[in-house]
Amino acid sequence: MRVAQITDLTGPQGVSVADRDALVAAAGQLLIDVHAAGINFPDLLMTRGEYQVKPELPFVPGSEIAGVVVSAPADSGFAKGDRVAAFTLLGGIAEQALTSPEYAIKLPDTFTFAQGAALPMNYLTMEFALLRRGGIKASDTVLIHGAAGGIGTAGIQIAKAVGATVIAVASTAEKREVALAAGADHAIPVEGFRDTAKQLTGGRGVDIVVDPVGGDRFTDSLRSLQAEGRLLVIGFTDGEIPTVKVNRLLLNNIDVRGVGWGAFAFARPGYIGTQWASIATLIESGAINPPVGSVYPLEEVGEAIAELGARRAQGKVVIAVR
Ligand SMILES: NC(=O)c1ccc[n+]([C@@H]2O[C@H](COP(=O)([O-])OP(=O)(O)OC[C@H]3O[C@@H](n4cnc5c(N)ncnc54)[C@H](OP(=O)(O)O)[C@@H]3O)[C@@H](O)[C@H]2O)c1
Structure with a gap:
């Protein structure tokens, strides 16, 4: 699968695209075919080593995605083929991603994958x-x-x-x-x-x-x-x-x-699930309809991250992964 990869801490221009082995879900994990990945300010900071989370190099950035479930634990409430958005912490700017079912929400048909990727963070x-x-x-x-x-x-x-x-x-x-x-x-x-x-x-x-x-x-x-x-x-x-x-x-x-x-949510198992339930109600009521700004192909991930650093972003910046 193709992934975005940070190999040095020189800023957005140092983010490249690489090939990696396809992912295999461990017990309890959702495996998702990623269609869109959201860009957040922390991604910019991570390209410079300035964020509080400092993964070992090289790493795949990307804390939020939207896509289609490939496989899901039997009791998770998700099934193959579901359209979902999910928080991934890292590894989201890639053709596939893994996460916990608790960090995912089903997307309504009215939402594009780009809008879904704007939700989690x-x-x-x-x-x-x-x-x-x-x-x-x-x-x-x-x-x-x-x-x-x-x-x-x-x-x-x-x-x-x-x-x-x-x-x-x-x-x-x-x-x-x-x-x-x-x-x-x-x-x-x-x-x-x-x-x-x-x-x-x-x-x-x-x-x-x-x-x-x-x-x-x-x-x-x-x-x-x-x-x-x-x-x-x-x-x-x-x-x-x-x-x-x-x-x-x-x-x-x-x-x-x-x-x-x-810091609050990850120390409290179950908390993000209650938040997603609250957000699902707001989506159903029509109150939440994320405005998407620029959409970049995976090859231009560095430019996408640089847009936030240059203070140019208008609405959510998204990578169309496939
Ligand atoms: N506390 C948390 O749990 C949490 C969670 C997620 C994100 N965050 C933080 O929230 C902040 C916003 O993230 P975001 O993803 O919303 O970023 P964003 O989409 O790039 O928006 C940030 C806004 O900051 C303003 N800004 C002012 N000076 C700026 C500068 N020198 N460079 C860039 N932008 C500047 C810009 O608005 P104007 O041009 O209109 O001033 C810009 O639209 C980041 O610091 C991020 O780390 C915190």
């Missing part, structure tokens, strides 16, 4: 972030940075599914269009976002900030919150990890909450 993370860590309510207003990205668009759709109002922050007019198409109520530029958010909330401020970006906008994000607001720390695409003067938290009774989906 970002929708599981944002379900955890908004519902569990953020305590989101229908009456909340949620401000989402990086709103046209993978995490951003997933956050918009899960917040809207709950009934909240969403203010999307994105750096270009094209990205703001993507955020609005994903379901955001408002889409505003990065410059002056704090004042604009205050205006849009009648001077009150927002209840939740979703921050996958970090950097120097962090203080203004804290200032955008109303009393008892929560800032969800998701990631640092800006490259700078912000620091916080805790008097700001005291002054307005606000919380900064870390969101580490993997």
Whole structure:
């Protein structure tokens, strides 16, 4: 089978395509013919050895896929031929992948494989972030940075599914269009976002900030919150990890909450299964419909990963593996 392979830590241009032996499922594993694989910011970081997960070289990247089940354990609820999406942690950008049945969800016929590949990492993370860590309510207003990205668009759709109002922050007019198409109520530029958010909330401020970006906008994000607001720390695409003067938290009774989906979910067997059940309900209701941006062939996997590094991604970047 053909796979994407990271053989050195020189960045996206160092990702190549190689041939490997076909996979064999161990007891309890799902074997999947991969049709589409999602690209995430951690893939970019892994090409540089900058992610917290540092596999031994060479390795096959790719934490999420959509495809067709080749074989499944008898009691898993899956059968040969099922269309599925699944979290794989690694090894997903390949013609075949293995995973645990708990990490997979059946795809509705209305979903393309590319949309399926957009689900696992970002929708599981944002379900955890908004519902569990953020305590989101229908009456909340949620401000989402990086709103046209993978995490951003997933956050918009899960917040809207709950009934909240969403203010999307994105750096270009094209990205703001993507955020609005994903379901955001408002889409505003990065410059002056704090004042604009205050205006849009009648001077009150927002209840939740979703921050996958970090950097120097962090203080203004804290200032955008109303009393008892929560800032969800998701990631640092800006490259700078912000620091916080805790008097700001005291002054307005606000919380900064870390969101580490993997650390939480993998330590709790069964948790991802409950998340998939929650997401399946949202898919059935039509609330979740992932916006797909660029689709690349497997041979151009390096370019696909570089798109995230160049801050160009609009919607989910996907590899069409077959
Ligand atoms: N905590 C968790 O459990 C968890 C899980 C999954 C992912 N993450 C993290 O979430 C973050 C977002 O991932 P993603 O897959 O959504 O990435 P993405 O699709 O590339 O979106 C990231 C967004 O960040 C913004 N950005 C600001 N400065 C940037 C820069 N210098 N370079 C690139 N982007 C920049 C861009 O929006 P604008 O141009 O509009 O500003 C971009 O759309 C990453 O840090 C990732 O590691 C965390």
